[in-house]
Amino acid sequence: MQNISLDNTAIEIHRKIQTGNIRHVVFDFDGTISLIRDGWQNVMVPMMVECLQTETNTTETQEALESLVVDFVDKLTGKQTIYQMIQLSEEIEKRGGTPKAPLAYKDEYNRRLLPVVEERIAGLAAGTLPADPLRVPMSLEFLQSLRKMEISCYLASGTDVEFVKNEAELLGVAEHFDGGIFGALREYKKFSKAIVIQKIIADFQLSGSELLIIGDGYVEIENAKEVGAIAVGVASVEDNMYNMNADKRERLIRAGADIIIPDFREGKLLLDYLFNP
Ligand SMILES: [Mg+2]
Numbered sequence: 001m002q003n004i005s006l007d008n009t010a011i012e013i014h015r016k017i018q019t020g021n022i023r024h025v026v027f028d029f030d031g032t033i034s035l036i037r038d039g040w041q042n043v044m045v046p047m048m049v050e051c052l053q054t055e056t057n058t059t060e061t062q063e064a065l066e067s068l069v070v071d072f073v074d075k076l077t078g079k080q081t082i083y084q085m086i087q088l089s090e091e092i093e094k095r096g097g098t099p100k101a102p103l104a105y106k107d108e109y110n111r112r113l114l115p116v117v118e119e120r121i122a123g124l125a126a127g128t129l130p131a132d133p134l135r136v137p138m139s140l141e142f143l144q145s146l147r148k149m150e151i152s153c154y155l156a157s158g159t160d161v162e163f164v165k166n167e168a169e170l171l172g173v174a175e176h177f178d179g180g181i182f183g184a185l186r187e188y189k190k191f192s193k194a195i196v197i198q199k200i201i202a203d204f205q206l207s208g209s210e211l212l213i214i215g216d217g218y219v220e221i222e223n224a225k226e227v228g229a230i231a232v233g234v235a236s237v238e239d240n241m242y243n244m245n246a247d248k249r250e251r252l253i254r255a256g257a258d259i260i261i262p263d264f265r266e267g268k269l270l271l272d273y274l275f276n277p
Contacts, residue, residue: 011266014259014260018208019276020274022210022230025151026200031217031236032136032236038238039240040113041240041242042241043109043112043113044084044109044113045070045073047112048088051105052068052088055098057096057097070242077219078215080191081106089102121167140173153178154200155177156182158217160184161183162183193223197227212229212232213229215231218251222255235249
C-alpha cells in the first residue's frame, strides 16, 4: 500500500498540491470547529419519520421510512438545513400528503434541537461548561497560529448565521475570523458556501493555491475543488445513533480532498507542510 501519511502523522496527503501560497482560509463550523450541535441527526431523523407517518397515508414501515430519511439527510448534510426540509416536503407530496412550507419544518426542527444544544450553550454562557471539549481538538490553537501568520480566516456554515455567530463567540473562536462569519439565511438563495468562496476569490483576485478550504463535509470540499483551491477534509467523529457519515473519511476523499486530518492535534505539522513551498 502506498504510504500517504505525512512523516508518521495521522495527516494523509492524497494529492500533490502547490504549497506555500495560502493567504486566505475558509472553515466550515459544525464538525470542523464546533461540536455543540453534535448529535443533531438524532433529532432531525425522528422528526421527519414522524412527519411522513402523520402527514401522509403511507403504508411503509417505520424502518423503511427511517432508512429513506437517513439516506437523503445524509446526502444533503453540509448544505443549508432548508434543503433537507425541501426534500422532506417533496417526500410528503410524493406520498399524497400536502406538505407545509419547508421553512415551517425547519423552524420545528430548530425548536426540537434547542433543548439538546441549549444545555451546552447555557453551560458555556454561564461558564459552568468548559469550551475545550466542545471544540474539535486543537482547532482554536490552529486558528490562533493562522492569525499570527496574518492569514485571513473566514467561517462559512450551513447552520443559521445568528446561531453560528453566537456559538463561535461562546467557543472563543469568533474573534479569529477577521474575514467574517457567514451562515444560512432565511432567504436561503442568498447564501451558499460556494458564494462565500467565490466572493473571496473575486475580492482578492486569488489563484487556487492562495485559498485553503477546511471542512468535514463533502459540500465544502467539492466547492474548493470547483475553484481549484486546496481542500483539507476533517474526518472528525460524529455521535449519532444511525451510524450516519461513518464513512466520512472515504467520502471526503471521494469529494476530492487533497489532505485528510482527524482533527487539529497535529496542526503545527500541517501548517509546516501547507506554508512551505
Ligand atoms: Mg460540517
